[in-house]
Amino acid sequence: MPKETFFRLKDEKQETVLRAAIHEFVKHGFERAKVSNIARKAGIAKGSIYQYFEDKKELYIYCAEWSLRIFMEKLDKRANITEMDVFEYFENGVGKSKTIDEEREIIIFMQYISREPGLIAPSLKAMYNATELYGKRLIQNSKNKGVVRVDIDDDILLDYYLAVTEKFKMRWMERYLDFTTEITKENDKAMKAEMALMLELLKRGMGC
Amino acid sequence: MPKETFFRLKDEKQETVLRAAIHEFVKHGFERAKVSNIARKAGIAKGSIYQYFEDKKELYIYCAEWSLRIFMEKLDKRANITEMDVFEYFENGVGKSKTIDEEREIIIFMQYISREPGLIAPSLKAMYNATELYGKRLIQNSKNKGVVRVDIDDDILLDYYLAVTEKFKMRWMERYLDFTTEITKENDKAMKAEMALMLELLKRGMGC
Amino acid sequence: MPKETFFRLKDEKQETVLRAAIHEFVKHGFERAKVSNIARKAGIAKGSIYQYFEDKKELYIYCAEWSLRIFMEKLDKRANITEMDVFEYFENGVGKSKTIDEEREIIIFMQYISREPGLIAPSLKAMYNATELYGKRLIQNSKNKGVVRVDIDDDILLDYYLAVTEKFKMRWMERYLDFTTEITKENDKAMKAEMALMLELLKRGMGC
Amino acid sequence: MPKETFFRLKDEKQETVLRAAIHEFVKHGFERAKVSNIARKAGIAKGSIYQYFEDKKELYIYCAEWSLRIFMEKLDKRANITEMDVFEYFENGVGKSKTIDEEREIIIFMQYISREPGLIAPSLKAMYNATELYGKRLIQNSKNKGVVRVDIDDDILLDYYLAVTEKFKMRWMERYLDFTTEITKENDKAMKAEMALMLELLKRGMGC
DNA sequence: CATGAATGAGGTTTCATTCAT
DNA sequence: CATGAATGAAACCTCATTCAT
Numbered sequence: 044m045p046k047e048t049f050f051r052l053k054d055e056k057q058e059t060v061l062r063a064a065i066h067e068f069v070k071h072g073f074e075r076a077k078v079s080n081i082a083r084k085a086g087i088a089k090g091s092i093y094q095y096f097e098d099k100k101e102l103y104i105y106c107a108e109w110s111l112r113i114f115m116e117k118l119d120k121r122a123n124i125t126e127m128d129v130f131e132y133f134e135n136g137v138g139k140s141k142t143i144d145e146e147r148e149i150i151i152f153m154q155y156i157s158r159e160p161g162l163i164a165p166s167l168k169a170m171y172n173a174t175e176l177y178g179k180r181l182i183q184n185s186k187n188k189g190v191v192r193v194d195i196d197d198d199i200l201l202d203y204y205l206a207v208t209e210k211f212k213m214r215w216m217e218r219y220l221d222f223t224t225e226i227t228k229e230n231d232k233a234m235k236a237e238m239a240l241m242l243e244l245l246k247r248g249m250g251c
Numbered sequence: 252m253p254k255e256t257f258f259r260l261k262d263e264k265q266e267t268v269l270r271a272a273i274h275e276f277v278k279h280g281f282e283r284a285k286v287s288n289i290a291r292k293a294g295i296a297k298g299s300i301y302q303y304f305e306d307k308k309e310l311y312i313y314c315a316e317w318s319l320r321i322f323m324e325k326l327d328k329r330a331n332i333t334e335m336d337v338f339e340y341f342e343n344g345v346g347k348s349k350t351i352d353e354e355r356e357i358i359i360f361m362q363y364i365s366r367e368p369g370l371i372a373p374s375l376k377a378m379y380n381a382t383e384l385y386g387k388r389l390i391q392n393s394k395n396k397g398v399v400r401v402d403i404d405d406d407i408l409l410d411y412y413l414a415v416t417e418k419f420k421m422r423w424m425e426r427y428l429d430f431t432t433e434i435t436k437e438n439d440k441a442m443k444a445e446m447a448l449m450l451e452l453l454k455r456g457m458g459c
Numbered sequence: 460m461p462k463e464t465f466f467r468l469k470d471e472k473q474e475t476v477l478r479a480a481i482h483e484f485v486k487h488g489f490e491r492a493k494v495s496n497i498a499r500k501a502g503i504a505k506g507s508i509y510q511y512f513e514d515k516k517e518l519y520i521y522c523a524e525w526s527l528r529i530f531m532e533k534l535d536k537r538a539n540i541t542e543m544d545v546f547e548y549f550e551n552g553v554g555k556s557k558t559i560d561e562e563r564e565i566i567i568f569m570q571y572i573s574r575e576p577g578l579i580a581p582s583l584k585a586m587y588n589a590t591e592l593y594g595k596r597l598i599q600n601s602k603n604k605g606v607v608r609v610d611i612d613d614d615i616l617l618d619y620y621l622a623v624t625e626k627f628k629m630r631w632m633e634r635y636l637d638f639t640t641e642i643t644k645e646n647d648k649a650m651k652a653e654m655a656l657m658l659e660l661l662k663r664g665m666g667c
Numbered sequence: 668m669p670k671e672t673f674f675r676l677k678d679e680k681q682e683t684v685l686r687a688a689i690h691e692f693v694k695h696g697f698e699r700a701k702v703s704n705i706a707r708k709a710g711i712a713k714g715s716i717y718q719y720f721e722d723k724k725e726l727y728i729y730c731a732e733w734s735l736r737i738f739m740e741k742l743d744k745r746a747n748i749t750e751m752d753v754f755e756y757f758e759n760g761v762g763k764s765k766t767i768d769e770e771r772e773i774i775i776f777m778q779y780i781s782r783e784p785g786l787i788a789p790s791l792k793a794m795y796n797a798t799e800l801y802g803k804r805l806i807q808n809s810k811n812k813g814v815v816r817v818d819i820d821d822d823i824l825l826d827y828y829l830a831v832t833e834k835f836k837m838r839w840m841e842r843y844l845d846f847t848t849e850i851t852k853e854n855d856k857a858m859k860a861e862m863a864l865m866l867e868l869l870k871r872g873m874g875c
Numbered sequence: 876c877a878t879g880a881a882t883g884a885g886g887t888t889t890c891a892t893t894c895a896t
Numbered sequence: 897c898a899t900g901a902a903t904g905a906a907a908c909c910t911c912a913t914t915c916a917t
Contacts, residue, residue: 048897072368074282078891088899093892155366159280199448206418210410240407248456256880286908296882301909464901488783490698494887504903509888574779576696615864622834626826656823664872672876702912712878717913882914893903 045105049095060085060095065106065152073103073159100162107156110149115177117146124177128185129204130250133242154213178205191249200249207248211241253313257303268293268303273314273360281311281367308370315364318357323385325354336393337412338458341450359424362417386413399457408457419449461521465511476501476511481522481568489519489575516578523572526565531593533562544601545620546666549658567632570625594621607665616665623664627657669729673719684709684719689730689776697727697783724786731780734773739801741770748801752809753828754874757866778837802829815873824873831872835865 049057063085067076078099082089096102118124118135127135156162178201185191191200215234257265271293275284286307290297304310335343364370386409393399399408423442465473479501483492494515498505512518534551543551572578594617601607607616631650673681687709691700702723706713720726742748742759751759780786802825809815815824839858 051897070368072280072282072366074280075369077889082900089891090893090899090901091897094897099891159366195448195452199445199452202418202422203415203449203452206414207411209418210414214410237407240403241411244403244407244411244456248452259880285906297908298882298884298910299880301911302880307908467901488696488698490696493885505887506889506903506905507901509890510901515887574696574783576694577699611864611868615861615868618834618838619831619865619868622830623827625834626830630826653823656819657827660819660823660827660872664868675876701910706879713912714878714880714914715876718876723912878915878917880914880916882912884910884912886908886910888908889906891903891905893901894899895901896899 045096045101046094052095060087060092061106061109062148064102065110065148068103068106069148069152069155072155073099073162103159103162106152110153114146114149114153125180126184127181128188128190129181130185130190130242130246132181133208133238133245150212154209189251192251195249203249204245207241207245211238253304253309254302260303268295268300269314269317270356272310273318273356276311276314277356277360277363280363281307281370311367311370314360318361322354322357322361333388334392335389336396336398337389338393338398338450338454340389341416341453342446355424358420362421362424397459400459403457411457412453415449415453419446461512461517462510468511476503476508477522477525478564480518481526481564484519484522485564485568485571488571489515489578519575519578522568526569530562530565530569541596542600543597544604544606545597546601546606546658546662548597549624549661550654563632566628570629570632605667608667611665619665620661623657623661627654669720669725670718676719684711684716685730685733686772688726689734689772692727692730693772693776693779696779697723697786727783727786730776734777738770738773738777749804750808751805752812752814753805754809754814754866754870756805757832757862757869774836778833813875816875819873827873828869831865831869835862 049060052060060081064076064081066084067081070076076099078092079089081102082092092102096105115124124132179197182191182197182200182204186193186197257268260268268289272284272289274292275289278284284307286300287297289310290300300310304313387405390399390405390408390412394401394405423445465476468476476497480492480497482500483497486492492515494508495505497518498508508518512521595613598607598613598616598620602609602613631653673684676684684705688700688705690708691705694700700723702716703713705726706716716726720729739748748756803821806815806821806824806828810817810821
């Protein structure tokens, strides 16, 4: 948890710092990410980071927590997640190019978290508790609505679902990050097309 | 590419060094991996590593190349990959607990490569040429045998396939690595069961 | 060029660091000079050196630049170099035991630069532009004043002049450095005598 | 002194080794010179160097000794040094482009020796004893022949003489080494012209 | 005696973290 | 609370020298 000092900052400044950190972490991974780069990008002094966070690790973990919260909030504004099934969720949340466009780095960052050995445990504790919970909720919703097979264990279904959707996200996110591509109409169209196919495969696989 | 010196070593010693390196890389990731640990585990002097490889990075990249080769060789001994379809491949190669048991670390290592920003490109250049080729071959075989839908683009199908199977591999690999679990009968049974389900989802999704 | 950080230091501290470096470089040459020795002598942490300079090489090159500037400044205080002829310059600048006493190491260091293969070019680029210019100026002044033969090319004359004066400087500088001799009256007298003779040889050679 | 083993080698091989060493020393200085480079260039194994010489330092010092001997021998073949005066020596020995062409590196190397702090003492002991001796001999000869002023101390004259001739040598040697220039007719002509002027300055300075 | 792989001490460089201003 | 210079532990890498074959 950040220090009190951090929470006393204006919300915008907090966000600036976190986004600067996430940018650096995505770009170089945890180890190679430099605190000084983060500070420079955030427009603050290196020392200030340590006024806000105990150390780099704590900063990282808080970024994870914050990312998830932001992402969920964005999602919630669009639709009520508590009632969505997995396919709706996919279409609304991940597949919306608007979300992707606004939050490329956050989404990428969230995928990358599990890639940091030694940080997985604490950060995922913060995140995956939430993810797993809402994931299972989605599966439950889907079964209740009768859009998903009920003869297969929830965990398996969730795994299968996450596998396909994460892969899909990664492919597109990385494409955008690498090329610093704007999301053009053609790109958007191509993505939508691919998404439709993935969704079809998903549905055939796990749907009724 | 390693230096000449490395290739002049006895094959066993080469393997010892590479496996020591892979072990360290899997355990700590590229940055935190210490050359001195690798050397100690391989039973050689730190300096020797630098007789064999230009630097840590080159060692890493060669590990990637070597891992893929080893893995493919093991696979080839079991069945003729040139004629397999994707489902057979999954069952024979990835799903065989024997392979997993023997080569846990190699498999994990290969999955982890994409987690190292800056190393992905060069490592995958070494690996992907091969992977993509054999991946597309598998898809082609599958379509020819009539076990896979022909109405969807090869790339999409491959992506879908890799998403599911990699996720599956990861879950189980990590489980084994973390607990340093031996593959007990129960574990094996549980894995087989899960694999069967995944395979079913896969088949329903992309199969005819 | 040093990093910004260096120039933000107080002038005295800058000088302390540079003199510590020059001391070490003169004592051991570039390769054997240890950054840690420099830091210790300057009373700062080893890491600080790297806050100021990119690496040891950049430090060396900046020492070269700085040395020349310091030396020229000292000289300028005594007399107006822009109007001196070569013989006046020799007597005022090089031959003054006061200058030598104060700036032994700087002078030695400047002579030594040409002994570092690979560093010569970049260091001298910084220095020689200045030196050549002021050297040619001296020759020009001398010709104008009619104290030097006009029938010989400037370059040749400058070379001849530098040869004799540098050799002279070297002999005495090294003597002082080696013995860590104070400049006693006897020494001073001996030096003056030798200087007078060298000057005579110089004058007969190139003078009118 | 080299080990016995070295002297048992065929003369040509001895020379190959020494020239390889000198080449490397001239190119990089003592510290940066790599034993392995020397061995490779000499076409022998790195270990062999250590069969011949105690260590790199001993090799360096022997190179110094050998260089001087070679150089003197070449000189002797042209004229009898024991009777030359300084001007004759300059013209015959240093100024002959043939010598320079054949023995660029040796000549450069000899100049560089005094640039290696820590090696100066032992190597110069071997060399400068000789040089100083023959230098003084030349001065004596010159005084006896009446071509040089007798009212100035031998040491001063020698210093003056060495200053001018060394500077001259250095300029031309480095030019040839840097550009790997062949000694073309134009170059040779330019050098001769410059030499004539230097000689004139020298003569006017110290001559009667 | 030749070879070249093995060694490891020693040095440079990095960068998270601290701390004085 | 902000700043950014200072710190030094820790890691990479080099290469002279040794040594087994």
